[in-house]
Amino acid sequence: MATSPLLEILSRGRPAEAHRPWPRFVVGGDLWIALTNGLVERHWTLAGLWGDDGAVHMALIEEASQSLAIATYDCPDGRYPSVGKYHPPAIRPERALHDLFGLEPEGLPDTRPWLDHGRWPVRHPLAAEPAAGTEAQPYRFLPAEGEGLHQIPVGPVHAGIIEPGHFRFTANGETVVRLEERLGYTHKGTERLMASMPVTEAARLAARISGDSTVAYGIAFASATEAALGIEVPARAHWLRALMAEIERLANHFGDIGAVCNDAAFAMMLAHCGALRERLLRAAAAAFGHRLMMDRVVPGGVAADLDETGIAAIRDAVRIASAAFPRLIELYDNTASLQDRMIGTGIVSSALVHRYGCGGFVGRASGRGFDARRTLPYPPYDALDFEVPVLNQGDVGARVWIRIREAQQSMALIGQILDRLPDGPHHVPATGSGPGEGVGIAEGFRGDVLACVAVDGDGKVRRCHLRDPSWFQWPLLEAAIEGNIVADFPLCNKSFNCSYSGHDL
Amino acid sequence: MRKMLLNGLIHPPLTEAGPTADEIAALAAELDHAARRRLGRSLSIREVDAGSCNGCELEVNALGNAFYDLERFGIRFVASPRHADVLLVTGPVTLNMKEALERTWNATPDPKWVVAAGACALDGGLFKESYACAGGVHAVIPVDLHIPGCPPTPMQLLAGLLALMER
Ligand code: SF4
Numbered sequence: 001m002a003t004s005p006l007l008e009i010l011s012r013g014r015p016a017e018a019h020r021p022w023p024r025f026v027v028g029g030d031l032w033i034a035l036t037n038g039l040v041e042r043h044w045t046l047a048g049l050w051g052d053d054g055a056v057h058m059a060l061i062e063e064a065s066q067s068l069a070i071a072t073y074d075c076p077d078g079r080y081p082s083v084g085k086y087h088p089p090a091i092r093p094e095r096a097l098h099d100l101f102g103l104e105p106e107g108l109p110d111t112r113p114w115l116d117h118g119r120w121p122v123r124h125p126l127a128a129e130p131a132a133g134t135e136a137q138p139y140r141f142l143p144a145e146g147e148g149l150h151q152i153p154v155g156p157v158h159a160g161i162i163e164p165g166h167f168r169f170t171a172n173g174e175t176v177v178r179l180e181e182r183l184g185y186t187h188k189g190t191e192r193l194m195a196s197m198p199v200t201e202a203a204r205l206a207a208r209i210s211g212d213s214t215v216a217y218g219i220a221f222a223s224a225t226e227a228a229l230g231i232e233v234p235a236r237a238h239w240l241r242a243l244m245a246e247i248e249r250l251a252n253h254f255g256d257i258g259a260v261c262n263d264a265a266f267a268m269m270l271a272h273c274g275a276l277r278e279r280l281l282r283a284a285a286a287a288f289g290h291r292l293m294m295d296r297v298v299p300g301g302v303a304a305d306l307d308e309t310g311i312a313a314i315r316d317a318v319r320i321a322s323a324a325f326p327r328l329i330e331l332y333d334n335t336a337s338l339q340d341r342m343i344g345t346g347i348v349s350s351a352l353v354h355r356y357g358c359g360g361f362v363g364r365a366s367g368r369g370f371d372a373r374r375t376l377p378y379p380p381y382d383a384l385d386f387e388v389p390v391l392n393q394g395d396v397g398a399r400v401w402i403r404i405r406e407a408q409q410s411m412a413l414i415g416q417i418l419d420r421l422p423d424g425p426h427h428v429p430a431t432g433s434g435p436g437e438g439v440g441i442a443e444g445f446r447g448d449v450l451a452c453v454a455v456d457g458d459g460k461v462r463r464c465h466l467r468d469p470s471w472f473q474w475p476l477l478e479a480a481i482e483g484n485i486v487a488d489f490p491l492c493n494k495s496f497n498c499s500y501s502g503h504d505l
Numbered sequence: 506m507r508k509m510l511l512n513g514l515i516h517p518p519l520t521e522a523g524p525t526a527d528e529i530a531a532l533a534a535e536l537d538h539a540a541r542r543r544l545g546r547s548l549s550i551r552e553v554d555a556g557s558c559n560g561c562e563l564e565v566n567a568l569g570n571a572f573y574d575l576e577r578f579g580i581r582f583v584a585s586p587r588h589a590d591v592l593l594v595t596g597p598v599t600l601n602m603k604e605a606l607e608r609t610w611n612a613t614p615d616p617k618w619v620v621a622a623g624a625c626a627l628d629g630g631l632f633k634e635s636y637a638c639a640g641g642v643h644a645v646i647p648v649d650l651h652i653p654g655c656p657p658t659p660m661q662l663l664a665g666l667l668a669l670m671e672r
Contacts, residue, residue: 119600125636156605159584161552161566163559164602185601186556189637205631211560211656255563268509274570275519281567291658292560331506501558504601 004065006044009034013071018436020227024057024070032073032081035060039087045357045370047441048450048467049083049093051101053128056080058090059439059450059467061357063375068439070452075103082108089356089472100126100191112140115184115504126192144170144178152486156185160490163500167489174485179478186504194464199225199299199453200430202461206451207294209466210502215241215248216444217466218297220451223378223440224464225299228455229432235422237301238379243417244284244293244302245442247314250321250410251280252445253403256497260400261332263490264341272328276321283317286310301427311418322411329404342397346480346492349394356472360447361406362496364390365398372443386413396495406445434459444469446499468502519571523578524664532650532668546670547579551589551613555606555642556599560656561623565593567659580666586613591669592646593620595656597629598639610646620665621648624655 013025027035035058038044047059047068056073073080082105084091094105095114102124116123118136144151149170156164166182190209194202206221207214219241226233258273281291287310288296288303296303332338350367352358359370371388373381389405391398434455442449447469454462477496481489552565568575575581583589586609598606610619621642624630629640642648652665 117601119603120636122636156602157553157586157609161554161562161582163554163557163562164605185605186554186596186599187601187637188556188558188597188599188632189635190632193632193635208558208560208631211558212563214560255566268506271571272509274567275572278567278570278572292563292656294560294655327509331509335506499559501556 004062004067006038006060006062006065006069007067009038010069010071016072016437018228019070020230020436020438022068022070022439024072024437026072026074029073029081032071035071036081036083036086039083039090042354046083046087046089046472047357047448048452048465048471049090049097050452050465050467051097051103051126052463054078056097056103057452057465058083059452061376063370066375068376068441070439078102079104079106081106084108084110089475092475093471100124102127102131115187117184125189139182141168141180141182142178146172146177148172149177165500169486169489171486174487176481176484176486176489179481179489181474181478183474183500184504186501188501188505190505191464191466194461197461199229199455199459199461202464203299204295206464206466207297209505210468210499211292211294212252212499213248213444213446213449213468213502214292214294215244215297216442216449217451218295219245219442220440220449221453221464221466222297222299223442224438224451224453225430225440225455226432227438227440228436228453229299229430229434229438229459230436231300231428231430231432233301234425234428235379236305236424236426239417239421240302240306240426241297242380242384243306243314243414243421244288244296245444246410246413246417247280247284248293249445250318250407250414251277251284253407253410254280254321256494257332257400257403257407259497260396260491260494261338263494264338266335266338269328269332272324276324279317279320283313286313298427298430300430301425303427305426306421314414315418318411318414325407325411332400332404339397341488341491342400343395345396345488346484346495347394348476348480350392352476352479353394356476358447358472358476359469360445360473361399361402362473362476363447364388365402366394367392370448372441372448376441378441380417384413384416396491399495431459435462446470446497447473466505468499470498470500470503473498474503520574520577521572524660524667528660528664529667529671532652532665548591548666548670549581549583549589550591550593550666551583551586551609552593552595553606553609555594555596555602555626556638557596557623557625561595561625564656564659564662565595565622568662573659573663575663578663578667579670586610589613589617591618591620591666593622594642594646595622595626597625597632597635598642598645599637600639601637603639603645606642606645618649618669619646620650620652620669622652622654622657622662622665624653627651627653630655
């Protein structure tokens with residue numbers, strides 16, 4: 001492994017015991033600030049920032065050395081030096097952390113609440129001693145003033161069958177001058193529910209953070225708990241997990257490609273892609289007993305083994321999809337009216353995706369090649385042959401093309417996995433010796449899902465944090481729409497397809 | 506494109522038979538007769554995500570694909586509650602969504618029906634005990650029909666919606 005300046009700095013802190021597979025260090029104020037500077041200077045990337053009982057953690061990824069590490073700042077007095085003050089991607093996580101734990105980020109430029117809309121019976125629900133709830137205050141949207149400007153409020157209930165969130169547009173005629181998002185409507189208090197649950201029960205909640213990525217969450221959570229408990233998962237389980245992950249990716253990409261085209265008023269793609277998606281979900285139901293494969297990844301392995309009927313169903317669905325897909329790509333590429341809507345719409349710059357550590361198709365359409373399966377490889381991807389497509393245009397069209405290429409890769413990967421599926425058990429009991437802490441990362445269709453789990457001596461979750469890729473994609477949607485016309489917002493939004501529930505938790 | 510359209514003419518459609526009479530009858534039994542008579546043979550539905558994990562939305566969306574082709578039954582999703590006969594609500598109703606759900610319900614003209622879809626919508630499901638959830642749709646607005654499942658499959662959803670129209 002290459003030398004790692006990140007680990008060098010961190011090693012000046014105090015290493016936490018039994019933290020696997022990546023290390024965690026408790027650092028003081030100087031190191032915390034040095035790490036923040038490293039983020040600003042782009043030596044490493046912020047992969048998450050969350051609270052704990054009297055402490056703040058941040059996960060950092062250094063791509064060059066393929067390392068991930070966690071830094072902890074203990075703050076018994078309830079204050080810590082704000083990272084968001086210097087590094088904007090940390091602003092929303094710090095606002096959320098304040099809502100949940102009441103820890104004060106010193107110097108944070110935006111102190112408005114984020115997840116807490118003033119509707120809960122408690123304040124700081126995850127703190128050791130939550131306070132009583134207060135009256136809801138009106139939310140102060142950022143001012144946008146100038147001649148000819150008007151505001152358009154949208155949501156939280158939207159016109160389509162999608163998740164709830166609020167968008168506040170400031171427009172000059174047709175052109176969007178600014179978009180401000182307000183999220184948190186689907187906050188379900190999942191992280192507090194998980195605390196003190198046995199890991200197998202908490203896994204069911206992890207599977208419901210964002211239903212469209214249930215397999216990715218399952219893998220991230222299971223690997224984190226297995227690392228914490230020191231459990232070795234059998235090879236077959238790893239391969240079956242990857243099989244489900246690729247089916248999930250493929251099904252979602254088909255759904256998205258169809259839906260983006262539909263938002264550009266080209267319904268034919270939606271009809272065809274929707275049928276391919278449906279066939280895959282049916283194959284998943286036949287193979288694993290659930291269309292979305294919820295609760296099929298469990299700590300210790302997978303819930304049920306795959307039999308010949310299941311294999312045949314998957315092969316069938318993929319065969320039909322690979323036969324139909326080239327014609328759909330041609331149709332997509334050759335329809336001028338469709339391309340006219342896609343090309344040059346909703347551009348995100350490469351500098352922004354790098355600064356935000358933005359993953360998935362949003363990052364890869366703007367030149368950031370990060371893919372957890374490749375950069376921080378986990379089994380069985382280290383033994384599989386696949387490409388990570390990257391483009392530089394950064395527009396809606398590029399985000400669709402990344403999905404198209406990834407769908408092709410996933411179809412090939414499913415074939416490889418089925419051809420080489422190792423024999424053996426698919427599960428071991430999820431009992432091990434706690435206490436321990438573990439980190440898991442999995443590449444979902446939308447990007448990298450990070451799970452950090454601390455398990456106590458009884459095998460129960462003490463603290464679990466799950467970070468959706470959307471945290472670092474939502475802010476870029478605001479940038480993408482700027483200067484575009486209001487009517488192109490649905491198209492831009494769909495091309496991002498961020499998760500509300502995954503973000504709101 | 507021409508070839509694909511031609512193919513569409515030659516090959517039989519993917520659309521399958523709807524749910525069986527028994528499946529529908531089981532759910533129809535839950536509803537009072539008068540409600541069903543008033544709705545007749547067509548339904549306009551406004552979907553409201555009241556804090557779901559988005560799994561339910563995926564399956565509601567699937568109703569529109571060629572295999573289920575919801576619209577052949579006279580059921581369609583509308584963009585505004587003011588055009589709706591039915592609110593199809595998913596999720597445990599987070600407290601942050603409670604007011605939006607109430608306002609959507611108030612904006613829906615009478616007579617109206619509420620269908621709660623999914624385990625969360627029934628009683629909060631796994632999120633029942635949370636400080637941030639109301640604990641199911643019935644805790645906020647009156648519910649006429651519940652469709653089980655986590656998430657309900659498109660067939661279960663279809664059976665539930667057809668039950669509303671059965672006489
Ligand atoms: S019922 Fe299941 S799929 Fe639907 S919102 Fe709840 S957890 Fe998600």
